[in-house]
Amino acid sequence: MMSPLEELRHSASHILATAVLRLFPEAKLDIGPPTDTGFYYDFDLDHKFTADDLLKIEAEMKKVADENQPFYRKEVSRDEAVEIIKSRGQERYKLGRLADIPADEKISFYQNGEFMDLCAGTHVRYSSKLKAFKLLSIAGAYHRGDEKNKQLQRIYGTAFPTKDELAAYLVQLEQAKLRDHRRLGRDLKLFHIDEDVGQGLILWTPNGSILRQELQTFISGELRKQGYSQVFTPHIGSLALYKTSGHFPYYKDSQFPPIVEREFMDKLIGAGCSCAEMANRVEAVSAHFAAQVNARTGAETITADRVLPDDQLLHGFMLKPMNCPHHVKIYASQPHSYRDLPVRLAEFGTVYRWEQSGELNGMTRVRGFTQDDAHLFCTEEQVPGEILKCLELVKIILTTLGMADYRVRVGLRDPDSNKYTGEAANWDKAEAACRDAAKTLGVPFTEEPGEAAFYGPKIDFMIRDVIGREWQLGTVQVDYNLPVRFDLTYIGADNAAHRPVMIHRAPFGSMERFCGVLIEHFGGDFPLWLAPEQIRLVTISEKVDDYAKATLDQFVAAGLRASLDTHSDKLGAKIRRAELDKIPYTLVIGQKEAELQSASVRSRAKGDEGTHPVATLLTRFANEVATRALPEK
């Protein structure tokens, strides 16, 4: 059963299709369900819908609504259904949709006026229920969401029970645009993306860098408490490293192409080697290497067609698409006793991934980003406890920042797939550990089969941006694969070598995406400890410039980020500028304040708070920073 709102929106999508068929009788229908925020319908039509068409269609929809058409349900046999679909010339997609309906389920059509659609229901009783709707956009969408299929034209719209609710939603959409991190990023000078540098590559400007630096300092403190060790690794690694890890060529489509050593490049070009040959050689490995990996994994992980003689192998580097292989090598650089475990290696590691151009989005989807990454090497028994500590870390961060609107997803194996590596028994244990840890953490979570990584289950923290798109931020992943691929060991109490388990975790996910979401979360009104400019002193007349400068020095000496506005504008103009810059505290300084060694406080949250001694303010602000207090609403 649909909720009343879903029913309304679903009916709106039928009325949309009704209107489209009136205006474009040759249109072929696919499907039109309700969504969280409205509805859509997918059409196959040679004519490309324009913004103008949208207005015409919407007007036609209003007519249909005004005709007060009743919605009728009609249950039919499968043969009758085929007949109805054919008689309406809609067999292109509807017959396929009909075939999806299981044999034991009833087949129904819904009819309103001249329109009839294969549909499980349910619907409103009369089309006149549709009083408040609006068509919003046109988009391409692959039939059945498969890019191998034809791309259809999707019309999105929204509908509400009343005109007031619709109007409120549209206002909300407008307001959301004002919090968009791309807009605030420019207005508050937080970051810049430059065409000449490259798509999806973030330039952190001074203000944004303060934000990022404060977050890094914050989490670094938490990591020290939890026994992590800080490491640094380079931005590139040899191709051999990623062949061992299995990331190349398996994920080559989402990586920047390899950097091939000049010597080998010159040799190949000199020998007239073709592009295709070079590509093959970049991916190839030696027979010895293949045998080694296959022995470790106990399977034909590297197939014979990837093996070439040593002198034909190409040497080069990858821009690192993840930090794990580097961290694995740090672990492997020394022997480990079970007494040393867990080994926790942390790094703000910058990685590069070749995201499709159409997916890039401000700071939330980029091609180069810095993960607040760490890899934990532990015993099987330590896995549950370590997962829980990782989750607690994420929770501390989200709580400190007042981010409560997120969901937790436990990603499990897809029971119907065999793409996973590692033994079933380990998977069972790891999945149970993830589930238990999520329960212990005490946050609502969903278990989603098929969302695991191929190397282990994971727990993701998902959060929405201002326009409702969901992004994965923090993540904790269990990995049985890399310890095998790299033959990692530790010496157990029994004096024998054992295989450690790896946990990958990044509480923020990436600094870029996290900051993007954080900017929208606060709408640019950052808590004092994160605000790039914490305090702005504004003078009333130049007579107090000297006092203002001396006061500024006191705030700066106390470690606060303060500035002084001595422009000759009137006070109102300076206040306005400070408000637009979203400065947490504006300190007004005039003759009166200078005489009393004080400043008049205007807070972003409360407005004018009256005059206070500078000494009091220094203590107050320092305390607010130290406690990482959230902004008052």
Added chain:
RNA sequence: GCCGGCGUAGCUCAAUGGUAGAGCACCUGUUUUGUAAACAGGCGGUUGCGGGUUCGAAUCCCAUCGCCGGCUCCA
């Protein structure tokens, strides 16, 4: 990558085939100001980039780059 839309000054926008313009920002001067915009002047553009059509292109056409909304993807 795919479908559609959009690129004019730092920002918001105007000019629809006939001399590229306004407000804000910025700079200079005047003003010395009490909680969200003082006044005046000035600077700023090869209209994303490259071709084409035309006597003449910001405007029409082609190509390309980028951005936006979806779709697909996301180790």
